[in-house]
Amino acid sequence: xxxxxxxxxxxxxxxxxxxxxxxxxxxxxxxxxxxxxxxxxxxxxxxxxxxxxxxxxxxxxxxxxxxxxxxxxxxxxxxxxxxxxxxxxxxxxxxxxxxxxxxxxxxxxxxxxxxxxxxxxxxxxxxxxxxxxxxxxxxxxxxxxxxxxxxxxxxxxxxxxxxxxxxxxxxxxxxxxxxxxxxxxxxxxxxxxxxxxxxxxxxxxxxxxxxxxxxxxxxxxxxxxxxxxxxxxxxxxxxxxxxxxxxxxxxxxxxxxxxxxxxxxxxxxxxxxxxxxxxxxxxxxxxxxxxxxxxxxxxxxxxxxxxxxxxxxxxxxxxxxxxxxxxxxxxxxxxxxxx
Amino acid sequence: xxxxxxxxxxxxxxxxxxxxxxxxxxxxxxxxxxxxxxxxxxxxxxxxxxxxxxxxxxxxxxxxxxxxxxxxxxxxxxxxxxxxxxxxxxxxxxxxxxxxxxxxxxxxxxxxxxxxxxxxxxxxxxxxxxxxxxxxxxxxxxxxxxxxxxxxxxxxxxxxxxxxxxxxxxxxxxxxxxxxxxxxxxxxxxxxxxxxxxxxxxxxxxxxxxxxxxxxxxxxxxxxxxxxxxxxxxxxxxxxxxxxxxxxxxxxxxxxxxxxxxxxxxxxxxxxxxxxxxxxxxxxxxxxxxxxxxxxxxxxxxxxxxxxxxxxxxxxxxxxxxxxxxxxxxxxxxxxxxx
DNA sequence: TTGTATGCGTTATCAG
DNA sequence: CTGATAACGCATACAA
Numbered sequence: 001x002x003x004x005x006x007x008x009x010x011x012x013x014x015x016x017x018x019x020x021x022x023x024x025x026x027x028x029x030x031x032x033x034x035x036x037x038x039x040x041x042x043x044x045x046x047x048x049x050x051x052x053x054x055x056x057x058x059x060x061x062x063x064x065x066x067x068x069x070x071x072x073x074x075x076x077x078x079x080x081x082x083x084x085x086x087x088x089x090x091x092x093x094x095x096x097x098x099x100x101x102x103x104x105x106x107x108x109x110x111x112x113x114x115x116x117x118x119x120x121x122x123x124x125x126x127x128x129x130x131x132x133x134x135x136x137x138x139x140x141x142x143x144x145x146x147x148x149x150x151x152x153x154x155x156x157x158x159x160x161x162x163x164x165x166x167x168x169x170x171x172x173x174x175x176x177x178x179x180x181x182x183x184x185x186x187x188x189x190x191x192x193x194x195x196x197x198x199x200x201x202x203x204x205x206x207x208x209x210x211x212x213x214x215x216x217x218x219x220x221x222x223x224x225x226x227x228x229x230x231x232x233x234x235x236x237x238x239x240x241x242x243x244x245x246x247x248x249x250x251x252x253x254x255x256x257x258x259x260x261x262x263x264x265x266x267x268x269x270x271x272x273x274x275x276x277x278x279x280x281x282x283x284x285x286x287x288x289x290x291x292x293x294x295x296x297x298x299x300x301x302x303x304x305x306x307x308x309x310x311x312x313x314x315x316x317x318x319x320x321x322x323x324x325x326x327x328x329x330x331x332x333x334x335x336x337x338x339x
Numbered sequence: 340x341x342x343x344x345x346x347x348x349x350x351x352x353x354x355x356x357x358x359x360x361x362x363x364x365x366x367x368x369x370x371x372x373x374x375x376x377x378x379x380x381x382x383x384x385x386x387x388x389x390x391x392x393x394x395x396x397x398x399x400x401x402x403x404x405x406x407x408x409x410x411x412x413x414x415x416x417x418x419x420x421x422x423x424x425x426x427x428x429x430x431x432x433x434x435x436x437x438x439x440x441x442x443x444x445x446x447x448x449x450x451x452x453x454x455x456x457x458x459x460x461x462x463x464x465x466x467x468x469x470x471x472x473x474x475x476x477x478x479x480x481x482x483x484x485x486x487x488x489x490x491x492x493x494x495x496x497x498x499x500x501x502x503x504x505x506x507x508x509x510x511x512x513x514x515x516x517x518x519x520x521x522x523x524x525x526x527x528x529x530x531x532x533x534x535x536x537x538x539x540x541x542x543x544x545x546x547x548x549x550x551x552x553x554x555x556x557x558x559x560x561x562x563x564x565x566x567x568x569x570x571x572x573x574x575x576x577x578x579x580x581x582x583x584x585x586x587x588x589x590x591x592x593x594x595x596x597x598x599x600x601x602x603x604x605x606x607x608x609x610x611x612x613x614x615x616x617x618x619x620x621x622x623x624x625x626x627x628x629x630x631x632x633x634x635x636x637x638x639x640x641x642x643x644x645x646x647x648x649x650x651x652x653x654x655x656x657x658x659x660x661x662x663x664x665x666x667x668x669x670x671x672x673x674x675x676x677x678x
Numbered sequence: 679t680t681g682t683a684t685g686c687g688t689t690a691t692c693a694g
Numbered sequence: 695c696t697g698a699t700a701a702c703g704c705a706t707a708c709a710a
Contacts, residue, residue, distance in 0.1 A: 011487045014703055025681050030705060040679065055486055060463040061403040062703035065686045070400065080428070086419055102460070105444060121441070124399040147394055232629055268631065290571055292607065353687055364697050369689060379695065401687035404702045681710075687702105694697080 013056045022050035033058065064126060073313065074127040075103050076118060078110040078134070078197060079228075083285050084302050085133070088155065091306025092131060099314055101128070110197050110228075112138040119144060129313045134198045135159050151316035153309045156199060156302075158328055164316065166309040166327040170199045173298050173331045174206025177252055177280050180296070182214060184339055186250035186278055190221040192237045192262065193254040194229030200254045203282065207252055221245060229254070234261025242271070249277060250339070256281035256288050259295055263338060267292065278339040293337035301329040352395045360389035372397065403465060412652065413466040414442050415457060417449040417473070417536060418567075422624050423641050424472070427494065430645025431470060438653055440467070449536050449567075451477040458483060468652045473537045474498050490655035492648045495538060495641075497667055503655065505648040505666040509538045512637050512670045513545025516591055516619050519635070521553060523678055525589035525617055529560040531576045531601065532593040533568030539593045542621065546591055560584060568593070573600025581610070588616060589678070595620035595627050598634055602677060606631065617678040623671075632676035640668040 019026040024043055032039045032047040039047070050056070064070040073096055077085040089105065096103060104122050108115035116138040119130075123144070130145065130152040145152055154165040181189050191207050193200050204222070211217040223237050234257060241248055253259035259281030266273050273279055273293055281288060284299035308327055315323065358365040363382055371378045371386040378386070389395070403409040412435055416424040428444065435442060443461050447454035455477040458469075462483070469484065469491040484491055493504040520528050530546050532539050543561070550556040562576050573596060580587055592598035598620030605612050612618055612632055620627060623638035647666055654662065 016703080026703090027682085027705075028680060031680090034705090038679075043680085055483075057459070057462045057487075059404070059465060059703055061400040061409065061465065062686090063705075064400040065398070065404055065688090066703075066705040068686075068705095080419065080425055081422070083420070089419070102464075120396070123396045126398060126400065144394075148396075231626060235629070264631075287570060290574070292603075355687080365687090366689075366698085367696060370696090373689090377695070382696085398687055401702090402689075404704090405687075405689040407689095407702075679710105682708090683706105684708105685706085686704090690701080691699085692697105693699105694695105 011055060011057070013054045015056070015058070018047065018050045018054060018056045021054060022046040070126045070128055071101050072125055072127045073101050073103055073129045073131060073310075074106060074119070074122045074125075075131045076106045076108055076115055076133060078108050080105075080107050084283055084300070087302045088133075088306040091303040092310045093306075095307055095310035095314070101314075108133075110195060112136075112141075116141055116144075123148060129153075129317045131155060131309055131313060135163070135165070136198055151313060153313045153316070155305050155309045157202070158326060162325055164312055164325045166305050166312060166329065168300065168329050168331045170202035171206040171209075173282070173300075174203030174252070175210045176206075176331070176333060177282070177296075177298055178207045178210040180333055180335065181250045181252065181278055181280060181339060182210070182216075184250070184274070184278055187216060188218065188221060188245070188248050189216070189250040189252060190223065190241055190245065190248045191252050191254070192234065192241065192258050193222070193224045194227065194233055194237075194258055195254070196224060196226045203252075203254055221248060229257050231257050231261035231264065234258035234263075235265040236261075238262040238265045242269075242277075250274075250279070251277065252280050252282075254282055256283045256285045256295065256297055259297065259338075260287055260291050263291055263293070263295065274337070274339045280339055284334050288334070288336070296336045296339035297334050299332040299334050301331070304329055352393045354395070354397070357386065357389045357393055357395045360393060361385040407465075409465045409467055410440050411464055411466045412440050412442055412468045412470060412649075413445060413458070413461045413464075414470045415445045415447055415454055415472060417447050419444075419446050423622055423639070426641045427472075427645040430642040431649045432645075434646055434649035434653070440653075447472075449534060451475075451480075455480055455483075462487060468492075468656045470494060470648055470652060474502070474504070475537055490652060492652045492655070494644050494648045496541070497665060501664055503651055503664050505644050505651060505668065507639065507668050507670045509541035510545040510548075512621070512639075513542030513591070514549045515545075515670070515672060516621070516635075516637055517546045517549040519672055519674065520589045520591065520617055520619060520678060521549070521555075523589070523613070523617055526555055527557065527560060527584070527587050528555070528589040528591060529562065529580055529584065529587045530591050530593070531573065531580065531597050532561070532563045533566065533572055533576075533597055534593070535563060535565045542591075542593055560587060568596050570596050570600035570603065573597035573602075574604040575600075577601040577604040581608075581616075589613075589618070590616065591619050591621075593621055595622050595624045595634065595636055598636065598677075599626055599630050602630055602632070602634065613676070613678045619678055623673050627673070627675070635675045635678035636673050638671040638673050640670070643668055 015026045015029050019029045029047050032044050106118035130150050132154050133156055135154055135157050154163055156167045158167050159165045223241055271277050281295050281297035284297045288295040288297050354365045354368050358368045368386050371383045445457035469489050471493050472495055474496050493502055495506040497506055497508055498504045598618055610616055620634050620636035623636045627634040627636050
């Protein structure tokens with residue numbers, strides 16, 4: 001029977017070639033690279049030399065197939081254009097990269113259906129674990145996770161059902177900033193909301209509950225738009241708000257972009273901030289500290305969320321249960337000139 | 340000899356399981372999924388049913404190993420925090436995803452050494468092709484590409500050495516905006532530059548050449564800082580510029596962020612724009628259209644660059660040569676109120 | 679500490 | 695149009 005040699009991928013250098021060059025067996029090369037302490041220093045050197053000389057690069061596909069571990073983690077986020085998630089990604093990478101894991105980044109564009117498609121597509125890579133944004137996902141989502149026995153950590157929010165999550169209470173944060181505005185003597189506090197994703201709606205719920213408790217809840221002070229937020233939209237919403245309710249004396253914006261756009265429009269219109277109108281944002285992005293007036297907002301531990309979520313996932317992928325199934329990293333009110 | 344069953348990855352459903360359930364052979368399943376027209380409609384249906392019933396997800400690792408094609412493209416960009424590259428990524432994905440390719444995104448943080456490390460790391464995935472930002476890379480970079488016979492397309496700029504590239508002339512764009520400022524009667528035109536990557540330096544070169552030709556080049560009108568750009572930095576640089584050269588009558592900022600920060604500072608200081616000081620940016624990001632005053636800038640075809648670069652790469656990965664090795668997508672001056 | 683035999687899930691090759 | 699077989703590159707189990 002004749003051999004059937006096929007086209008080789010990559011540069012064509014395999015572990016066998018390295019082994020031959022180093023005068024050892026293939027498995028010794030494998031160990032020298034993956035568990036160096038199990039190989040004698042002498043052979044380790046010879047292998048390393050051969051690797052360098054031949055320019056050998058291990059094949060992740062072959063490794064994954066043989067070991068049933070892809071050393072890959074799927075990270076699903078709603079947007080790449082939002083600094084919040086970029087910071088989270090940076091935190092994740094700072095933990096996963098040194099541990100030898102690579103990230104597959106999926107951008108769902110704030111769409112549950114797209115998120116499900118992304119999961120389906122990326123499952124072909126057999127990721128060892130999953131980092132998710134938010135708690136609610138499309139119906140078949142959790143079923144898929146279970147079927148594939150995929151460890152998952154939920155980021156940005158806190159669940160009550162035993163799922164492993166790292167975040168803070170969006171609702172409590174919304175309530176806290178609203179209480180602050182109340183403490184400043186404001187009584188007709190409005191809400192500007194864009195995107196209207198899960199987290200924005202929870203901040204809104206916190207706002208509503210706090211005002212209701214004070215007997216000050218007024219649905220006509222809420223301006224909601226499901227389209228993506230932007231500074232431009234903040235400016236437009238401010239116009240709409242002041243037109244509809246000139247007596248409004250404070251605004252809680254669901255994020256800093258909206259708030260900064262609103263602030264800029266106030267400047268143009270000559271609306272006194274915070275005297276006539278106080279403005280608060282959410283997230284504490286960089287411009288919040290130097291816009292005029294500086295912006296009162298809620299600082300969120302997004303990078304740390306990435307770090308701790310990645311650590312918890314590493315734990316679960318090693319077979320262990322997470323130390324704590326639910327990590328509350330809290331938030332911090334940043335009180336500045338706009339309130 | 341006893342069998343040695345191992346742990347299975349994923350949900351454990353393999354192509355063989357599907358084949359058994361459908362009453363066909365494994366290879367027929369493979370064909371039904373990848374080359375449907377080569378399988379009779381009847382069997383195709385049976386296979387599809389079995390796939391759905393079992394929740395089968397093909398293994399990319401096994402496929403890559405057997406076919407020597409990973410259906411994966413490595414995209415290396417200098418930053419994820421810059422809208423320019425996010426737009427490019429979106430353009431790329433719009434072409435690669437429908438073609439069945441997945442992107443591996445590497446963020447080099449504007450660092451050639453990191454970029455090289457990323458290439459090394461991602462080569463383990465045996466990408467079928469490469470999309471690169473800019474023309475100059477670390478020394479061993481091109482050697483690695485050749486060794487691995489990796490087709491590559493260079494984005495954002497134009498090369499003269501036969502490399503396949505899709506972009507526009509950064510130098511010519513810098514010259515064009517400078518000529519525009521000259522045409523407005525400005526004579527002491529300054530340059531604010533941050534990051535100082537390859538492309539910023541080319542814009543600077545275009546600026547210098549144009550002014551030199553007019554006999555107006557003055558090195559003391561250049562303010563350069565290698566750290567990452569931001570609106571804050573734009574504001575700070577404006578302060579420095581006006582302090583050192585109060586007679587400066589125009590500023591070409593190497594990007595919109597810097598320009599918008601400078602513009603904001605002008606507002607605060609009461610500097611009349613464009614009368615006393617004209618300001619121009621680069622890229623035409625969203626805020627450029629609605630900041631006060633609106634910003635004169637250079638619109639860059641970044642999304643289209645992604646689209647065409649991806650198309651060219653698909654071509655090369657199919658074995659063909661690119662239609663044109665060098666695609667100049669040009670740029671457009673957006674003349675607004677700030678000049 | 680090092681080596682041998684074998685299996686991971688898929689596709690290329692070639693035969694029917 | 696369909697199927698049997700071998701091969702892809704590496705890691706596990708076990709033996710030496």
